[in-house]
Each structure stands twice: as C-alpha cells, then as structure tokens.
Amino acid sequence: MADGSTAARQVYANLRTALEGAGAKPADVVKLTTYVVRYTPELRPLLAEARAAIFNPAALPASTLVGVQALAEPGYLIEVEAIAVTELG
Numbered sequence: 530m531a532d533g534s535t536a537a538r539q540v541y542a543n544l545r546t547a548l549e550g551a552g553a554k555p556a557d558v559v560k561l562t563t564y565v566v567r568y569t570p571e572l573r574p575l576l577a578e579a580r581a582a583i584f585n586p587a588a589l590p591a592s593t594l595v596g597v598q599a600l601a602e603p604g605y606l607i608e609v610e611a612i613a614v615t616e617l618g
Contacts, residue, residue, distance in 0.1 A: 533572050536606040537579035544609050545583045555583045557613040561592045564608040568596030576607075 548555060561580075565572060576594070584590070590611075600608050 533575045533606070534579070537572075537575050538582065540607045540609050541579045541583050544611055548611070548613060551613070553613040553615050556585070556588070557615050558584070558590045558611045559614050560612040561590050562595065562610040563592065564595050564597050564600060564610075566597055566599060566606045568594070 545555060548557070563576065565576070573594070580589070580592075600606075
C-alpha cells in the first residue's frame with residue numbers, strides 16, 4: 530500500500546463523518562469489518578493507530594480485518610463497514 534498511514538487515517542475520518550451524519554457516535558459502533566488491499570502484518574499498527582483516533586482503545590467494537598486483492602472502486606485501498614446501534618428518539 531503506497532501510503533497506508535494516510536489511507537487509514539482518512540478512512541476512519543470518513544467513518545466518523547458518516548456516523549455523525551446518521552446521528553451516531555463512534556461509541557455506538559458494535560462491529561467493524563476492515564478490508565485492506567494487499568494487506569501485510571506490517572500495516573496492522575497503522576490501522577490500529579488510525580482507529581484509535583476515533584474509538585476509545587479501552588472499549589473497541591468487535592472487529593474483523595480482511596486482506597483483499599482489490600475493492601469495488603479502483604484506487605481504494607481500505608474500506609470499513611461499521612454497524613452502529615442507537616436509540617430511536
């Protein structure tokens with residue numbers, strides 16, 4: 530991955546924006562699935578650091594990390610699927 534740190538920070542910043550747009554907070558996320566193009570174990574600390582920027586490291590949601598050959602959109606390096614649970618008002 531060309532610049533895994535930048536891509537990881539951006540994808541989690543985008544996730545925060547999407548959560549806010551849906552009226553949710555990172556603390557509402559109960560499950561994350563992260564897909565990484567050409568994953569190698571050396572990328573894991575970069576992903577953890579980026580994730581810690583929006584999630585409390587002491588209370589992380591259940592998480593799955595999946596290495597993939599490619600994503601649906603050419604050029605995308607990381608995709609995060611999040612399931613959040615909120616109370617209806």
